[in-house]
Amino acid sequence: MALAQESPDAQLPGLMCHTVGGYRLSDVRVVAAFDVDAAKVGRPLAEAFTAPSVSATKFTQLGIDRDSPVLPAPLLDGLDGPLGTLVETSAAALETTSESVAKALVDHEVHVLVITLPTGASQAIRMFAQAAIAAGVTVVNATPEKLARDEDLRRRFADAGAVLLGDDLRSHVGATSLHTTLIELLISRGLVPTSTYQLNVGGNTDFLNLADASRSASKFDSKANALRAAGLTDVAGAAGPTGYIGHLADTKVCFANIKATSVLGSELEIDVKLTVEDSPNAAGVIANAVRAGQTAVDRGLSGSVDDASALLFKSPPHGLPESEARASFLNFAS
CATH class of the missing domain: 3.30.360.10 (Dihydrodipicolinate Reductase; domain 2)
Known part of the structure; x- marks a missing residue:
């Protein structure tokens, strides 16, 4: 999302859609982030990007988003397995609840929540989905966890008037x-x-x-x-x-x-x-997914939105061949 600081009229390499539903990338802001890493929680976004566990290249300077807070998330099963040996858990994460996450989504006026938790962290991923439902917030599920393919969750998002896009974000050219x-x-x-x-x-x-x-x-x-x-x-x-x-x-x-x-x-x-x-190979796809999620809400849609999902995710509710998925998304984005 740091690319949102570029000129509104810039044609950025690798960005498939300059606008989605009328939204440019410069319209997207990162207002908050959630983590359990002691090196990130309680710090502004610009500092969290330099935590030891981050191996991605710093491509651009953050602008207006640099001071957005990194908030604690409940630990649950987020660090099960090898990650537990690499990341020190924040004390605040041990005291955080789903209810506090939902409140933070409301307080920070979040419109779209991107879930990028570790694969296999089923409890933690589903906790964020539940918090988003409680807050009426749209979700982009970048993980392979079965959310958009879960009929009950799709119905609950629809009842909350929120959109659920997923599952398992594709890379741009991966x-x-x-x-x-x-x-x-x-x-x-x-x-x-x-x-x-x-x-x-x-x-x-x-x-x-x-x-x-x-x-x-x-x-x-x-x-x-x-x-x-x-x-x-x-x-x-x-x-x-x-x-x-x-x-x-x-x-x-x-x-x-x-x-x-x-x-x-x-x-x-x-x-x-x-x-x-x-890491940057996912940036353009997330940029499309976030704008697609808000566009769907603007159009009065809720629950799973097939036209916005087949191109952006590996495991959408209804998959399509690449060329058909691309045509479907470009038609939705226009």
């Missing part, structure tokens, strides 16, 4: 987008995929957390959902995080392979490697 685009290309040419894999390694705290099999299960499910939406059925395959390599820091490396049967029974194989800086 492993899933690359993989599904290649699959769609092959299928559109009449080829029949026979096997595929997508293996991802990285060195940030996300990959450290995903190195624990008990935390990464929902990520593998989400990746599988994305492949099915791209048209893969009954095909031998695997996709998901496969390793933590500390010295890679915020670099993510994807190895993807697809084999398919082509004309006259001939065989085709695609073998690609994608290397990206992981």
Whole structure:
């Protein structure tokens, strides 16, 4: 969201939509953040960005948002697994409740809450969803946790007049987008995929957390959902995080392979490697998702909004092939 400090008329590289529902990125403000890290809680946003656990590059100076507070969140299961050895828990987080989070959302006049908690932190993620319902706040679920795909939660958001977008935010040009685009290309040419894999390694705290099999299960499910939406059925395959390599820091490396049967029974194989800086690769998608969430509210929508979700998330309630999802979102954004 720091990109919101750029000129309102700037055409930013990698930002798919200059406006969504009439909103420019300069219309978005970060008014508060929540965390459990003792190095972040109680500090302004600009200082929290330099905490030891943050490996992302500092691309731009914060402007009006630099002094926004980092508030405590309930710990729950947020630091279960390897993250518990890396992050010191704030004392305030041990005393914070869902009710206090809901109150903070109201007090800080939050319109859209982006949930970016560690994969597998089911209790903590659902706590934020409950707090958002209580506060009538729209949610962008960037995690693989099943929120937008939960029929009861969708109904409760609708009853609260709030929008729920998710699940599992895609990167702008990431492993899933690359993989599904290649699959769609092959299928559109009449080829029949026979096997595929997508293996991802990285060195940030996300990959450290995903190195624990008990935390990464929902990520593998989400990746599988994305492949099915791209048209893969009954095909031998695997996709998901496969390793933590500390010295890679915020670099993510994807190895993807697809084999398919082509004309006259001939065989085709695609073998690609994608290397990206992981954290900023999500920034443009979050920028679209936040503006889409507010646009949906402006239009009197509530609950899950399919037209805004299929392109932005790996595991939306109703997945679509890449080209159809893009057309659907651009039509919604206009």
